[in-house]
Amino acid sequence: MYFPKSVRLCEVGLRDGLQNEKTLLDAEQKLFLLRGLIDAGFPVIEVGSFMSPKAVPQMKDTDDLFKALGSPAGVELRALVANLRGVQRAIDCGCTKVKLNVSASRQHNLRNINRTPEESVASFAESAELARDNGLEVSGSISMPFASPWEGTTPVEDVDSIIEAYLRVGVSEISLSDASGMAMPAQVNELCRHVREKYPQATWWLHFHNTRGLAMANILAAMDAGMTQFDSSFGGLGGCPFVPGAAGNISSEDVIHMCEGCGIETGIDLVKLMALTVNLKEMLSHSLDSYVLKAGRNEDLLKG
Numbered sequence: 001m002y003f004p005k006s007v008r009l010c011e012v013g014l015r016d017g018l019q020n021e022k023t024l025l026d027a028e029q030k031l032f033l034l035r036g037l038i039d040a041g042f043p044v045i046e047v048g049s050f051m052s053p054k055a056v057p058q059m060k061d062t063d064d065l066f067k068a069l070g071s072p073a074g075v076e077l078r079a080l081v082a083n084l085r086g087v088q089r090a091i092d093c094g095c096t097k098v099k100l101n102v103s104a105s106r107q108h109n110l111r112n113i114n115r116t117p118e119e120s121v122a123s124f125a126e127s128a129e130l131a132r133d134n135g136l137e138v139s140g141s142i143s144m145p146f147a148s149p150w151e152g153t154t155p156v157e158d159v160d161s162i163i164e165a166y167l168r169v170g171v172s173e174i175s176l177s178d179a180s181g182m183a184m185p186a187q188v189n190e191l192c193r194h195v196r197e198k199y200p201q202a203t204w205w206l207h208f209h210n211t212r213g214l215a216m217a218n219i220l221a222a223m224d225a226g227m228t229q230f231d232s233s234f235g236g237l238g239g240c241p242f243v244p245g246a247a248g249n250i251s252s253e254d255v256i257h258m259c260e261g262c263g264i265e266t267g268i269d270l271v272k273l274m275a276l277t278v279n280l281k282e283m284l285s286h287s288l289d290s291y292v293l294k295a296g297r298n299e300d301l302l303k304g
Ligand code: ZN
Pocket: 016, 177, 179, 207, 209, 238, 239, 249
């Protein structure tokens, strides 16, 4: 089995995680957590999204967070956007990296926005252009490239055609997001090998939810196929409003602990992160799905 020397992790808990929480955190609490994540050494952090505050009230203060953080050295701060209005908000508050998202499920896309996934991506052209004209970087995400609850396994040709639609609008940093938690390691390994070989001009992120306990296995399967960029969330926060029984993202603590034990560098201080996640747990007043947070690190057992 192949292990990379180092990986880059993007902490997505403050976006993918908080948007599914009933407890609303205020901007001050979020800033405390964001500064802690930066201090722990995450190279990339998804700060929030620029969606309608009515639709996603948990994300209403993303603009304020970017203004308060400025441009700290050594970390890339990104946000999810859906359209031109979102890009304009990103420009106005100093956010320098935006991510667009489309569902690979044709049925889901047609039912919700009456467009095929490729039409959705083509409609991102204006947003991507406005972002780039203002010096912002643009990335794109594909939800459910492995399988969806509506159509089962996603055909590889569908994934290819969405990737090609992204490349046509100038987006070559692409995230494959298993929002439904249905991906299987064999399929992940195969699809990762396929896209890396077919689209060498693209860079990739993998995003796994732990809905069926397979997120860590899927990360290892993706690593084996040469992938080195992964989303994770502290305390395993997260969910998905569209997917029945959706669980959170793979927990950052668990991924970092596994990487440390396998000689894979992340550049993140796990002890600092675990202390911060305890704060998060207090803010949300419920338990979190992080094995390492519950059981401690291997090396903690040897200290007593
Ligand atoms: Zn997600």
